Amino acid sequence: MQHVLVIGYVWPEPNSSAAGTRMLQLLQLFRAQHWDVTFACPAAKSEFCYDLRQMGIASKTIQINDPSFDEFVKKLQPTIVLFDRFMMEEQFGWRVTENCPDALRILDTEDLHSLRKARHQAIKDGKDFHIDQLKRYNLAQREIASILRCDISLLISEVERDILINDFKIDASLLLYIPFMVEAVSQEAIATLPTFEERQHFVTIGNFLHAPNRDLVLYLKKEVLPLLRKKLPNVEMHVYGSYAKEQNLQLNQPKERFYVKGRAESAAEVISNARILLAPLRFGAGLKGKFIDGMQNGTPCVTSSVGAEGMHGTFPWNGVVSDDLEALINETVELYTDKNRWQKAQQNGFEILTNRYQKEIFQQQLLDKIQTTQQHLEAHRTQNFFGSLLQLHNTKSTKYMSLWIEEKNKL
Numbered sequence: 001m002q003h004v005l006v007i008g009y010v011w012p013e014p015n016s017s018a019a020g021t022r023m024l025q026l027l028q029l030f031r032a033q034h035w036d037v038t039f040a041c042p043a044a045k046s047e048f049c050y051d052l053r054q055m056g057i058a059s060k061t062i063q064i065n066d067p068s069f070d071e072f073v074k075k076l077q078p079t080i081v082l083f084d085r086f087m088m089e090e091q092f093g094w095r096v097t098e099n100c101p102d103a104l105r106i107l108d109t110e111d112l113h114s115l116r117k118a119r120h121q122a123i124k125d126g127k128d129f130h131i132d133q134l135k136r137y138n139l140a141q142r143e144i145a146s147i148l149r150c151d152i153s154l155l156i157s158e159v160e161r162d163i164l165i166n167d168f169k170i171d172a173s174l175l176l177y178i179p180f181m182v183e184a185v186s187q188e189a190i191a192t193l194p195t196f197e198e199r200q201h202f203v204t205i206g207n208f209l210h211a212p213n214r215d216l217v218l219y220l221k222k223e224v225l226p227l228l229r230k231k232l233p234n235v236e237m238h239v240y241g242s243y244a245k246e247q248n249l250q251l252n253q254p255k256e257r258f259y260v261k262g263r264a265e266s267a268a269e270v271i272s273n274a275r276i277l278l279a280p281l282r283f284g285a286g287l288k289g290k291f292i293d294g295m296q297n298g299t300p301c302v303t304s305s306v307g308a309e310g311m312h313g314t315f316p317w318n319g320v321v322s323d324d325l326e327a328l329i330n331e332t333v334e335l336y337t338d339k340n341r342w343q344k345a346q347q348n349g350f351e352i353l354t355n356r357y358q359k360e361i362f363q364q365q366l367l368d369k370i371q372t373t374q375q376h377l378e379a380h381r382t383q384n385f386f387g388s389l390l391q392l393h394n395t396k397s398t399k400y401m402s403l404w405i406e407e408k409n410k411l
Helices: 018-032 068-076 086-099 113-125 131-135 138-149 158-166 187-192 211-231 267-272 289-296 325-337 339-356 359-375 377-383 385-410
Strands: 003-007 036-041 058-061 080-084 104-108 152-155 175-177 202-205 237-240 258-262 276-279 301-303 319-321
Touching: 003 018, 003 068, 018 036, 018 104, 018 289, 018 359, 068 086, 080 086, 086 104, 086 138, 086 385, 104 138, 104 359, 113 131, 113 138, 113 211, 138 385, 152 158, 152 359, 158 175, 175 359, 202 211, 202 267, 202 289, 211 237, 211 258, 211 276, 211 325, 237 267, 267 289, 276 289, 276 325, 289 301, 289 339, 301 325, 319 325, 319 339, 325 339, 359 377, 377 385
Parallel strands: 003 036, 003 080, 036 058, 080 104, 104 152, 152 175, 202 237, 202 276, 237 258, 276 301, 301 319
Antiparallel strands: none
């Protein structure tokens, strides 16, 4: 019997973010094996948290820089510890290593945070991004060190997996590509979706706590929609997203047909009623959950190369991909008005889901990797020499920094 401890960065909110959806997919897989699962998290819960009790998962609020975690994990003695993002491994990894040395350590990266933030910085600086910039980035050094200290790191994007292997020379045995795990859309479900004629306007959706989404909304309002309205004067832009702040809601301008509506009660409903999901992201990393939602609801998507990165492989995109604003506008107008092109884009989306995100395939690959690595854990760790080196030195540095903070908090 496996006992999985998941150390979450936040409590899962699958209706608020793609990261929440991803975490729920992993938890569902673990419970489907009848494994015991405990979800521990240092963050405060919100009213939108998923009720883990429905899945038979125990919950535990933990403290950072606090020895109470040592007693908790020592008593729990998990066989697998999954860190949700590298920051949790930095904070709790050394405690897990000291108290449960035989537990399999898995890092779920969600996306490469350093890649996303380096791209954002390039936008701020008005420069083109190049991978060499990432190598000099302190956050990348921290993230790579965390990956090396873990036995397995889950990558949601093939592009990011290849960056780690080719540019950072990470051994492929430490990495596993596990994208969103979803089911193909059935013909029965497709038949119930609104038709081309029944849909209208543009929609975008995304958590406002996520910097690429905040930037996207400003870009849509200032640059994209004014050009679109010249060719499609009656269209509206509908923006949905959880955790919108007052400054985000102030972008709501009905006179300009730009509507910021905050959290959607049903993402599927608002997406399936739109003719196009419009999200030409200027930076980001990982896979974009909004486009999975678009494909599942038969809504063609318009985005940038960063937005589509890692999403469709060699399959045709379900809409428009362009980094040139003028070309993006022209192709978006054609997609919006040409029923045949729109229907073909919709079909492309269904094919991408069927061929690239098959739930059963990736679930089995993850289970196989866990089993194989556990069976040969000592050899696996011996082969990962640089990981053991970082365990020795980084564990000491993070350990004594944490112990120093513990003592400081007592004053």
